[in-house]
Amino acid sequence: MPRLTARERRDRYQREYAFQKRHGKSFFPHAVFHDTIVSLIVVGIIMGMSILWWAQFEPVPLEPGVERAGGILGPAYEGRADPGVEAYDPKPEWYFFFLFELLRIFKTPELLIVGSVIIPTVWMVLLIGWPFIDRNPDRRLSRRPVALAVGVCVPIVLLTLTFYGSKAPGAGGAASQAPGAAAFAGGACSTCHAFADAGSAGNVGPSLTDNAVDYDLAYDLIANGKGGMPAFSGTYSEDEMKCLAGYVATHSGAPAGEKGPEAATAAEVYPAACETAGGLFAGGGAAATGD
Template identity: 55%
Template sequence: MPRMTARERREAYQREYQFQKKTGKPFFPYAVLHDTITSLVVVALIMGLTILWHSGFGPAPTEAGGERPGGFLGPAYEAQADPGTASYDPRPEWYFFFLFQLLRIFSTPELLLFGTIIVPTMLMVLMLAWPFLDRGPERRVSRRPVSMALAIGTPIVLLALTWSGSQAPAVGGAASGHAGAALFADTGLGCASCHTLKDAGASGTVGPVLDTLNPDYKTALDFITNGKAGTAMQSYKAKGATADQIACVASYVAAWANGGAKAASVDQAKYAAACKAAGADGTTK
């Protein structure tokens, strides 16, 4: 079929318009009634869910700030947030995992703007502009390869981002049960705020990654005892850590950095004794 001229298109439109006006249904009352009923159904649904949720409430908590359980629609309310927690793993609701993943991809301070503002804004603008960019009259799916590729590609990319976002390891995840791991973590001597050591769930970036350096016991002991002048690594002896604490955490770093690659080189008896004396026995051997 040859392309219609603008004038022909206008006439065709007018014909269609007149035809619909004669034979179609008027906006009022048909569309209005339709919308009203649909809205009422939605409101009724929400009210029904609310009543169902409320009927599932468990007993009120006995202590202040406690959680009140609910039925399958979720708790009445959760326990009061603890602002002093060091173990909370902040992550968004699942429908924001794709943005969360963008943040993980553009994770350095220089690239942060890409993940938070530039990429999402560009996509949003693209979405608004699309009807103006794609002016092709063709409607058949097989003749619109670019639009189709975008329409299929976009959800795939979003799903992939959502999935990988959901797999993100916990920020400063849980420390293992090895002796000294808790001492290494933020709640202990605070090594985790500067160092990355997977076994301790530590992801600090101020100091070197201990999994990579994997220092032996003597090196670790020296650094922790004396620190290193001119760097952020301070002397823990000067900071008031006990000799047992230092020996325990030095043994721990030597033994368990890099997934335990050098565990055999550590004097296990001394390691166990120091951590026991420091009150930092592990829960696993």
């Protein structure tokens, strides 16, 4: 077959489509009939899921502000949002799991931007610009090896990331008796940071088991936040932040129960600040189990 110019190829497609249309069928009622059936099935599925969700609700709790539990489709709603107090595993909705997993892969501060910005941006540009990237005029999959490879790989990558994202671990319980450990494990910190001493397995932010942080940096991060980490100066008091920073500086970069290389930087305030802060901050592991 002679090689066609782009203009000729376009004209040829228009001729062919005009032919298919001329020998086609009317949109109404033929296509509308199929569309209606599929739409009804979809609405049926949505109603079915809503009814299944509702049918497994537990009775409304008597206490205000607490979760109303449900069955396999999850609770009616969880407890009222209470910033900074509860340990919480911040899982996104399932269709953001792939992004969540990307962030777990690129979790060091230097690489975070790859998962959070670069890959999603590249992905969106490829998505929108795809008709200009794939210039192969053929529509049959057997003649579109590159598109076929992309069409197979992208769903596999997305499904894999979604699967692992759904299995991402949440917060753990306190293991250490050190002052501040219970507050770390019971507060927002354990949501994101793995920290062997506090028994926490969060995986969103950098691991404190692997990275030693000195007192000043820890205090600054807790108070002011950085990158994906929220600022806690509005949530915790001065002493509470000093206690947490002191605890992190003393035990980060070491296995559970051992002091880390930056322990000396916290000597002035820790554990004194924890005593002043009181409550969960003063106690060891016992306070955490009582929580």
